[in-house]
Amino acid sequence: MAGRLKSIIVNLNGLLKHKHHENFKLSSDEVQTIRNNLKGISSDELGICNFKLNEELCSSTRADISYLKVCSNGQIFDLGVFALKKDCRMPMHNHHGMYGVVKVLFGSGRIQSFSPIRETQEHFSIDDIVDAEIVEDMSVSAKEGSNLMHLEPNSGNIHAITADKNSPLVFLDLLMPPYDHLNYTVSYFELVSTGECRKKCKLKVIPEPTDYRCDQLDYAAVIQDNPSFEN
Incomplete structure (x- = not known):
């Protein structure tokens, strides 16, 4: 495992070891520490060859979205890589009770990220209307200054991510705690209206989009020829 990635995982384990999946909370200082730890991580330090990954994304048989699992620590965090093909949109969805760093x-x-104005329930029903604030609507790239963002249980917890028309989008994704797939259902949303100030909006809960599919990506397909990373 590359030294930088190993250091990040060790630091995450140390910082989060006393956290519990239920009532999981981080202080603003803890969030900033985690952001700082991930700030300089690169594809190289994950053992990923960008050229090989781009070739995978060009394959007609691969789904528009792929996920590569990097590391998991039980009920504390999941660390992985999402890869979106050109002009692909990850549907607007929520992360109830979670912290995340992209x-x-x-x-x-x-x-695009949104914060519900009122505290939201864990489970929504189709056609529910959620009053929200627009937190971010920004262009992102690997360039420093536009490559790192985070969400919290009450801030930016609903988001949509879209790759540019002429470029894929590949990002490291840290979720704390990870999804509890036995007891938690992801909700999907669409923007139905915005207020006059452009900061307030209404979101509608929709079924999972029928065209949404995410492939699992194998390290063997994208690993560097002489990596310092060991999966």
């Missing part, structure tokens, strides 16, 4: 590795795209 670090762009290569490519470019757009992130």
Whole structure:
């Protein structure tokens, strides 16, 4: 395992070891520490060959979105890489009760994030209307200054991510705690209206989009020829 990635995982384990999946909370200082740890991570330090990954994304048999699992620590965190093909949109979805950090590795795209104005329930029903604030609507790329963003349980917890028309978008994704797939259902949304100030909006809960599919990506397909990374 590359030294930088190993250091990040050790630091995450140390910082989060006393956290519990239920009532999981991080202080603003802890969030900033995690952001700082991920700030400089690159594809190289993950053992990923960008050229090989781009070739995988050009394959007609691969889904528009692929996921590569990097590391997991039970009910504390999941660390992985999402890869979106050119002009692909990850549907707007939520992360109830979670913290997350996104670090762009290569490519470019757009992130829209929203915060519910009122505390939201864990489970929504189709056609529910959620009053929200627009937190971010920004272009992102691997360039410093536009490559790192995070979400919290009450801030930016609903988001949509889109790759540019002429570029894939590949990003490291850290979720704390990870999804509890036995007891938690992801909700999907669409923007139905915005207020006059452009900061307030209404989101509608929709079924999971029928065209949404995410492939699992194998390290063997994208690993560097002489990596210092060991999966």
